[in-house]
Amino acid sequence: MKTRYRKQIPQKGQPTTGRGGFTLVETMIAMALGIVLLGTLYGILSFQDHSFHVQEENTDMIHNARSAMDLLFREIRMAGYHFNPLLKAAAGIIAADAQAIVFTQDLNGDGDTTGAGESITFALQTEGGIQKLMRTSGGASSPIAVYVEALAFRYWNDAGNELASPVASPDQIRKIGITLTTRSIHPDPGYPQNGGYRLYALTSQVFPRNTSP
Known part of the structure; x- marks a missing residue:
């Protein structure tokens, strides 16, 4: 006798x-x-x-400013250098204003300042929309800092009085103040100041060693 199994169909609403x-x-x-x-x-x-x-970018901006300031400090301090004191050339600070400085040195001791690298100019120059701090010597210019926001020189005489710029008598300069400001390459949308550009400023004072009478 066969046993029949009946398939159960789930009722409506009953979980399967x-x-x-x-x-x-x-x-x-x-x-x-x-x-x-x-x-x-x-x-x-x-x-x-x-x-x-x-x-x-912040790291690059800071390094950019520091390396340029180091070079400015070292070279301006040597303005008027004479290799041979017996052949004192007319070396010294030639021109000085708020954004540029020109000075000479007698590096080879021949009594003049016409040799290679003996006349140096530091000034700003804009190329391709990028402001750079340029070092010019012997007719050749090279950037020592890029994305420069500002450069400012100030000058004092041996009595401690600040000299008006441009300095009428550069041979009176005994102290030079330098302020160099660099900026980031790209603007930061999350930074509300300076159009989104971050700035880094350095200030230094230089006492040229060879400009005393």
């Missing part, structure tokens, strides 16, 4: 057991959560990338 997969609602919720997580991750990575580039 043993069914695999996800419902449409579950899938949509999972997708929404995934999009939120991806958006959050993208925001974190973008912020880190932006912070890295800002820090990198």
